[in-house]
Amino acid sequence: MNAQLKSLLNMPLKAEHQQVIDSANRVFAIEARAISALADRVDVHFVRATELMRTCKGRVVVTGMGKSGHIANKIAATLASTGTPSFFVHPAEASHGDLGMITDQDVVLALSNSGETDELLMIVPVIKRKKIPLIAMSGKPNSTLARLSDVHLDVSVAEEACPLNLAPTASTTAALVMGDALAIALLEARGFTEEDFALSHPAGSLGRKLLMRISDLMHTGDQVPRVSESANLSEALVEMTRKGLGMTAVVDADQRLLGVFTDGDLRRMLDDAEIDLRATAVIEVMTRRPKSISADRLAVEAAKLMEDHAIHALLVVAEDGRLVGALNIHDLLRARVV
Known part of the structure; x- marks a missing residue:
C-alpha cells in the first residue's frame, strides 16, 4: 500500500x-x-x-x-x-x-x-x-x-x-x-430446483457439488491400492506407500472388498512391540466391512460420509462388491467439492 x-x-x-x-x-x-x-x-x-x-x-x-x-x-x-x-x-x-x-x-x-x-x-x-x-x-x-x-x-x-x-x-x-x-x-x-440451477452453472461451486460424481474423481485401475487376503503387513505397507492414498483395500480372488488397512491402523499397531510385519497377515488386522460408496453417487455424498465417520478416504465398489476405485479427501479438495 x-x-x-x-x-x-x-x-x-x-x-x-x-x-x-x-x-x-x-x-x-x-x-x-x-x-x-x-x-x-x-x-x-x-x-x-x-x-x-x-x-x-x-x-x-x-x-x-x-x-x-x-x-x-x-x-x-x-x-x-x-x-x-x-x-x-x-x-x-x-x-x-x-x-x-x-x-x-x-x-x-x-x-x-x-x-x-x-x-x-x-x-x-x-x-x-x-x-x-x-x-x-x-x-x-x-x-x-x-x-x-x-x-x-x-x-x-x-x-x-x-x-x-x-x-x-x-x-x-x-x-x-x-x-x-x-x-x-x-x-x-x-x-x-437446485439440480436444475446446477445444470445452468456447471462451473460454479453449486454445480460442482450437485453434478460431480464419484466416477469423475476416483482413482481406477492400477492407481487403486489393493492387496490379496493372503498378503502380510509388509506387503500392505509397500502398496500403501506406492499408491499414496493412506490406505489399501484387501480383496479376495474375485476382487471383492473384504476390508481396509489404513495409516491410522498402522500408527495404532506401532504401539504393539509384538507385531511382526512379515509374519502378520493383513487380514488379521484390517478393518472389516469398511465404509464404501458406489461410483454413480455424488462427490458431495462422499464428503459427507467422510465427515460423518471421521475418515479421510473411501473405497468405491460395484453392486456385486467388487472394488472399482478409491478416493480420499485430497481428491475432493482438489475438485473444490469441499
Missing part, C-alpha cells in the same frame, strides 16, 4: 466527508422507497406477464435501449439461469436485421422508462404484426409503448436518486427488481 492511499484510509472524517456519507444514505433511502412502492403494483398484470412467459413455447426476448438496455440484459441473464430460456436483443440492431432472431413462438419483454424510446417503437409494429406477445416495463402507464403492449408493468418512481432528477438511478433499480420478481415467480411456478 502506497503512502498516499494509507493516508487517505487513515484520515479523520471532516464536515465535507460527512456530506459524502449523507449523499450515499440519501440514495439508499430514495431507491428503497422506489422498490417498496412496487409491491402495490404486483397485481393481475404481473400475473398475466408471468403466465405469458411461463407458457411461451420459444424464448423470452428482452430488449431495451441505453441504461434500460443494461438492465434488460441482466434480466435476460437471470431468466435464462433460473429456468426460463431468454436472451437480449439490442433494439437498434433489431431494426437492422436482428428482428430475425425473434420468432412467433417467443414473448418480448421491452424496457423503457419513458415508454417513448424511438428505437423500441420502431420495432413494435413488426412485433405486433407477427402477433408476438409484448410485455412492456415502463415508468409511464400512458406512454406509447405501454398502450401498444399486451401487458404493462408499471415501474414508475417518485424521483431519481440523482439530485438533478435526470440520471437513471431509482428507475433502473425499480426495473431491475421487477425483473428479478418475474424471474423468481417463474422459477417457483416451474418447480425449478
Whole structure:
C-alpha cells in the first residue's frame, strides 16, 4: 500500500466527508422507497406477464435501449439461469436485421422508462404484426409503448436518486427488481430446483457439488491400492506407500472388498512391540466391512460420509462388491467439492 492511499484510509472524517456519507444514505433511502412502492403494483398484470412467459413455447426476448438496455440484459441473464430460456436483443440492431432472431413462438419483454424510446417503437409494429406477445416495463402507464403492449408493468418512481432528477438511478433499480420478481415467480411456478440451477452453472461451486460424481474423481485401475487376503503387513505397507492414498483395500480372488488397512491402523499397531510385519497377515488386522460408496453417487455424498465417520478416504465398489476405485479427501479438495 502506497503512502498516499494509507493516508487517505487513515484520515479523520471532516464536515465535507460527512456530506459524502449523507449523499450515499440519501440514495439508499430514495431507491428503497422506489422498490417498496412496487409491491402495490404486483397485481393481475404481473400475473398475466408471468403466465405469458411461463407458457411461451420459444424464448423470452428482452430488449431495451441505453441504461434500460443494461438492465434488460441482466434480466435476460437471470431468466435464462433460473429456468426460463431468454436472451437480449439490442433494439437498434433489431431494426437492422436482428428482428430475425425473434420468432412467433417467443414473448418480448421491452424496457423503457419513458415508454417513448424511438428505437423500441420502431420495432413494435413488426412485433405486433407477427402477433408476438409484448410485455412492456415502463415508468409511464400512458406512454406509447405501454398502450401498444399486451401487458404493462408499471415501474414508475417518485424521483431519481440523482439530485438533478435526470440520471437513471431509482428507475433502473425499480426495473431491475421487477425483473428479478418475474424471474423468481417463474422459477417457483416451474418447480425449478437446485439440480436444475446446477445444470445452468456447471462451473460454479453449486454445480460442482450437485453434478460431480464419484466416477469423475476416483482413482481406477492400477492407481487403486489393493492387496490379496493372503498378503502380510509388509506387503500392505509397500502398496500403501506406492499408491499414496493412506490406505489399501484387501480383496479376495474375485476382487471383492473384504476390508481396509489404513495409516491410522498402522500408527495404532506401532504401539504393539509384538507385531511382526512379515509374519502378520493383513487380514488379521484390517478393518472389516469398511465404509464404501458406489461410483454413480455424488462427490458431495462422499464428503459427507467422510465427515460423518471421521475418515479421510473411501473405497468405491460395484453392486456385486467388487472394488472399482478409491478416493480420499485430497481428491475432493482438489475438485473444490469441499
